[in-house]
Amino acid sequence: MRIDLHTHSTASDGSDSPEELVAAAARAGLDVVALTDHDTTFGWAPATAALPPGLRLVPGAELSCVSPDGNGRHVTVHLLAYLFDDTSDELVDEQLRLRAERRERLLRMAVMMREDGFSVDPELLLAELPENASAGRPHLAAALVRAGVVSSVDEAFARYLGAGSPYHLRRADTPVRRAIEMIRRAGGVTVLAHPFARARGPVVTAGVIADLASHGLTGLEVNHPDHDPGTRAELAGIARELDLVTTGSSDYHGVHKSLRIGQETTDPEQFERLVSSATGNHVRGG
Numbered sequence: 323m324r325i326d327l328h329t330h331s332t333a334s335d336g337s338d339s340p341e342e343l344v345a346a347a348a349r350a351g352l353d354v355v356a357l358t359d360h361d362t363t364f365g366w367a368p369a370t371a372a373l374p375p376g377l378r379l380v381p382g383a384e385l386s387c388v389s390p391d392g393n394g395r396h397v398t399v400h401l402l403a404y405l406f407d408d409t410s411d412e413l414v415d416e417q418l419r420l421r422a423e424r425r426e427r428l429l430r431m432a433v434m435m436r437e438d439g440f441s442v443d444p445e446l447l448l449a450e451l452p453e454n455a456s457a458g459r460p461h462l463a464a465a466l467v468r469a470g471v472v473s474s475v476d477e478a479f480a481r482y483l484g485a486g487s488p489y490h491l492r493r494a495d496t497p498v499r500r501a502i503e504m505i506r507r508a509g510g511v512t513v514l515a516h517p518f519a520r521a522r523g524p525v526v527t528a529g530v531i532a533d534l535a536s537h538g539l540t541g542l543e544v545n546h547p548d549h550d551p552g553t554r555a556e557l558a559g560i561a562r563e564l565d566l567v568t569t570g571s572s573d574y575h576g577v578h579k580s581l582r583i584g585q586e587t588t589d590p591e592q593f594e595r596l597v598s599s600a601t602g603n604h605v606r607g608g
Contacts, residue, residue: 325588327356327380328402328571333365335458337576340369348374350584356380356404361420362456363408373607380404380605384515386420387498392527399526401501405600406510413508416496421456423493428457431489441469459483460578475578485523502538509602513541513569518557519548528560535564540599545570545586567596
């Protein structure tokens with residue numbers, strides 16, 4: 323069984339529509355795929371309706387959070403949430419807030435770039451986003467590629483949009499403990515996404531992961547394209563010590579990132595353990 327638990331569609335910052343994403347998952351030989359768009363569940367219904375025979379869909383989301391890093395500072399972390407009740411009032415309200423925050427941030431970044439002479443139209447950038455889409459930096463990066471400013475999305479992040487770059491702005495993200503608690507109250511389970519992806523910027527310590535586990539964190543995303551073999555071994559050891567589920571995922575974004583759907587996968591036993599801990603929703607298809 324081949325299981326990929328971290329993918330993105332046009333409901334956030336992927337290039338495939340939800341329908342195209344499940345078709346791509348089936349072509350790649352996946353048996354299970356999770357749709358985990360940033361701070362939104364709007365892709366669940368179209369992905370479910372388009373499921374090819376034999377492919378199962380895990381409804382999820384990737385939540386934007388802030389966490390102590392264990393060294394006296396705060397850092398951005400991403401929390402993968404699965405099988406939660408998407409009608410939970412507190413979750414609906416928080417996702418609405420985060421999507422508004424994302425659009426405002428993207429607009430401000432684009433305005434800054436236009437003021438510095440870049441060929442970016444901030445209003446057109448937002449107008450081209452699908453209705454209810456969760457805006458993200460890859461949308462601005464793709465606009466820079468189309469304008470000929472950079473040759474790839476990766477170059478746009480490295481030169482202009484990554485943490486520490488002149489056009490990067492922070493968001494008012496959800497405190498990670500609160501996010502874990504909200505998902506638990508909605509019957510879902512949580513996995514810390516790419517926790518030691520140090521090339522992306524500062525990460526949390528093992529002590530912070532232990533604290534999150536004591537507050538209900540279900541698992542760690544161990545096998546991720548941004549984790550080298552040593553990092554994977556380190557995270558697997560932390561997961562064993564804390565009795566956390568371990569997952570593997572591609573973090574697929576379509577053409578916005580050079581990652582293949584199904585590039586990393588989750589062990590079926592770990593998947594069943596994750597699913598058995600959730601009560602708020604169900605895996606779709608068969």
